Amino acid sequence: MVEWKVLLLFVLHLSLCQSAKYQRTVKYNDEILIRCPTGFEGMKEFLQSDDVDVWHFTSEGMADIRIKKDLVQGAGTYKEATKECVTIASIEDLVHQFEVNNTRNKVGDDLWFEDYHGYDEIYEWYKDLAEEHSEICRFVPSIGESLEGRAQPAVHIGIETGQEKLKIYFQCQIHAREWISGATCMYMANYLVTSTEERVKNILERVEFIFVPFVNPDGYEYTRSNDRLWRKNRSVNEGSSCRGVDLNRNYNEHWSEGGSSDNPCSETYHGPSAASEPETQNTQNYFRANAPVIGAIDWHSYSQLIMRPYGWTYEDSPDDAAMKEVGDAVSAAIYEVHGKTYTSQKKIGLYPTSGTASDWCYGEDASSTNGGYRAAGYSFELRDTGQYGFLLPPDQIIPTGEENAAGALVFAEMLADNPLKYEEAAKYQRTVKYNDEILIRCPTGVEGIKNFLQSDDVDIWRVTPDGMADIRIDKHLLQENYTEAQTKCSMVANVEALVQEFEKMTTRTKKKGLKDTWFEEYGGSSDNPCSETYHGEGPASEPETQNTQNYFKDNAPIIGAIDWHSYGQLLLRPYGWTNEDAPDEEQMKRINDEMSDIIYNVLEKRYISQKSIGLYPTTGSADDWFYGEEATEANKGYRAPGITVELRDTGEYGFLLPPDQIIPTGEEVVPAVLHFAEQYYENPLYPQK
Missing domain, CATH: 3.40.630.10 (Zn peptidases)
Incomplete structure (x- = not known):
């Protein structure tokens, strides 16, 4: 009987190891990585095409782009647009080199951070971490399930003081192929619970760290079993053979306002509606449930960037000066560890994005239920700046973790000292569209206009001293019921266009x-x-x-x-x-x-x-x-x-x-x-x- 028990445990352990093994099925023989200058004619339209997968923008104005080589070679669709581009590498060669570097699959404590791991292993690792350090670490088995039914766990780290703490929120692995994101979060969680530094203890007495290790568990597992460069979740899109939604374009903050796509085949497909995906809903709900949150980081790769709001507009956020100060200080702390420069900048300085997690954490939807605070929401792009890109070798996990743990401490300290306050104000949010309305200018002294001006269908905006009237009216009513006025008045503007132009500048009351x-x-x-x-x-x-x-x-x-x-x-x-x-x-x-x-x-x-x-x-x-x-x-x-x-x-x-x-x-x-x-x-x- 004892022998059977031993055999059963062995089989279960073997099964777990096999399920976590990396084994891709997708080949990239027809894809290349090209580098293009972004400033020449036609490049802007090319970069917005759904056929391209933009990996990285350099500070010198170059873009690294993954694309099928037949689209840029021979009689390809983008041959002319990419004439100034150079080929960097074959995608298949890049992935193969990553696989050569990633042969180790050991789970011993001393080697854990020298390798990437599968979903099941990581889930158990966090669970064990909480059990071993239960006095300061709490494991939440699930904040909700992904589309394919995988649990999205959470981990809370902090020293109990008997008082409600301000929170620092970290979410990881929102983009499936960015493996270093999840690995760095594990390193930082381990560092916080095992450190004996007095500084770390003081921080844990002041704030509570929340880690959501897997925003996108389905996509992550798909990168290990099928397509190493998969980015989105695994949502089935109605009416399309293309799967997946870019979760970092799906948050309920200026959703679908640029920098995303309505094409399900695009790498930046924003989904059918804001927060349409269960993974997005789960993280938004968990963030709200743990208010007040004073700082939030959405961990990504690559480019070595510390990005503050906004991604959807060039305007400064209300707290831009304070958030720049935090970003700059974190950058300096990171540099002190291994001499790596992480550039502190506004998110839109990389490229326009809307519906992102970090903008949501800082935005109105999250702030309105955040206990009087506004979470300083950032996107961190981890190593490197292009040599390996999304295929960062496992020997860089520890140094990436070390430098970002130092940055995370500065992040928590500065926000604990000076959290951003939120005062809810009357928010301008227009629901009415004026597409059928026009502004016309009419001479008031002309026969037939006087009765027109007294009609209930018109909205007189102004009468000038020289006898002209500016009138807002439905263009269909003008054409159908007021033909005489139509011939004597001149078109000034489309009312919807006027209002949209105003909204670019400010807010407005009725x-x-x-x-x-x-x-x-x-x-x-x-x-x-x-x-x-x-x-x-x-x-x-x-x-x-x-x-x-x-x-x-x-x-x-x-x-x-x-x-x-x-x-x-x-x-x-x-x-x-x-x-x-x-x-x-x-x-x-x-x-x-x-x-x-x-x-x-x-x-x-x-x-x-x-x-x-x-x-x-x-x-x-x-x-x-x-x-x-x-x-x-x-x-x-x-x-x-x-x-x-x-x-x-x-x-x-x-x-x-x-x-x-x-x-x-x-x-x-x-x-x-x-x-x-x-x-x-x-x-x-x-x-x-």
Whole structure:
């Protein structure tokens, strides 16, 4: 009976070793690695082709590209585009050389980091590590399963202090072929639990490290059993014979906004939707479940880079200065170990990417549930800079681990000292598209246009002093219902294009629509709820209107009131509902004219002084209410001169004014406001008997 037990254990052990053995079936005889200068004509389009697999960009402006040789030789599709490229090597030769260097398959403790290992071995290794160091290390068998049912384990390392710790999150092996990623994570985990250094102990008392060893276990195993250079997961893509999603384009952060592909055959296929893959969902959920996380690294190879946000835009992140400081310090710490330079830079400096793990860790989706912190999310590209690339020999595992363990300590210390704080703000997120809408310019004095301007189908943006109106309208309605206007108006712009151009510059809130709910004579507004000038069910029907009217009355006496708008560069005085002059027309005109001159003297922007009805008829407006009878009765013997100021500009940007005009707009109107206050303080208006 004992002999059978021994035999059974032997068979199980042999089976485990065999299952972990590297044995590829894919040959690369028809593929080559070429090096191309990126700056010449046609190269940008070539690099974005789904036929190429970009391995590396050098600091000298060269790109290393894997491609089928018949596409660049003879009558190949890309022969002309690659005429400046040189062949570096045969892919099959590179992989074969890697296999010659990777013959050792021993699992003894002293040799563990001198070899790459399979999924089952690594899973058991982490489990054993936690058992041997249970006082500071905890093994989580699964945070979720991959597409093919493999567990994605996690390991937590930290010294218990009785208080909730800030977390440092490391995830590994998101790209299957980048074996050094997973091996380096193992080295760092082992270093943290076995180190006797006081510095390491202090760090583990302050923060908890979380390792997710396998983001992409299915893809990793596929590189060991079939295709050594496989990158993606093993997802089956509906309608395509090509398998796999690039998990590092699948995260829910600016997904599919450039630097990825919608072609399932591409190496950067982003999947059918954001976070469509179980592996992505599992890691996002586990990150959230372990808040607060103050730092996150997604480990990759190759190029020796330390990359901070963003990958999807050239704009600096809100914390770019602090994150650059961390990246530079980590780079210096790495260099001190073996003299290897890891360049600290923004991610988009390598090439555009969207939907990446590190941008997600730093972004809004993750930060909104991260306990008031924003995780400093980085992508680290490990060794080397191109000699071996993805096929790094196993004798470089230990030195790569040593230098990055030093960098990881600096990373944790700096973020523990100065974590990034997150304050949730009202986020601009537009859901409406304006593809069917256009902006047209119409002469207001031409026969047939007046009725058109009063239609509920139009949104009048501006009426110029020279009698032109800028109007937003559905292009189909214009063509079908307003043929006369179509012939007399000219096209200015596509509204969707205007909004997209604005969104490149800043964020934006929705246009105000409360002006016509105020209690003044009706007319110049609409009773159609679909109209942009719908006046509501009754005067002051809206809570926002009621609140401001009541607050005005509660703070009497008020001697002047301004309702701020855009755009048009106008100073508008009462009335909007009648052509008759207000009782105080002369004084209000004089002061507005003086304000116009004062504004002009600052930055030479002319604000036209005129009556409100000179723009277009309006009723129920805030400024007329300030000056009108209802407000005056509660204003303790004074009448507030109510004016509307239409700020910049006169039409180039309209409601979509770029943020770089905020300061000059403020600078020019502040002196005018001071004059407004001085004049009405010296000569306030009184109700006429």
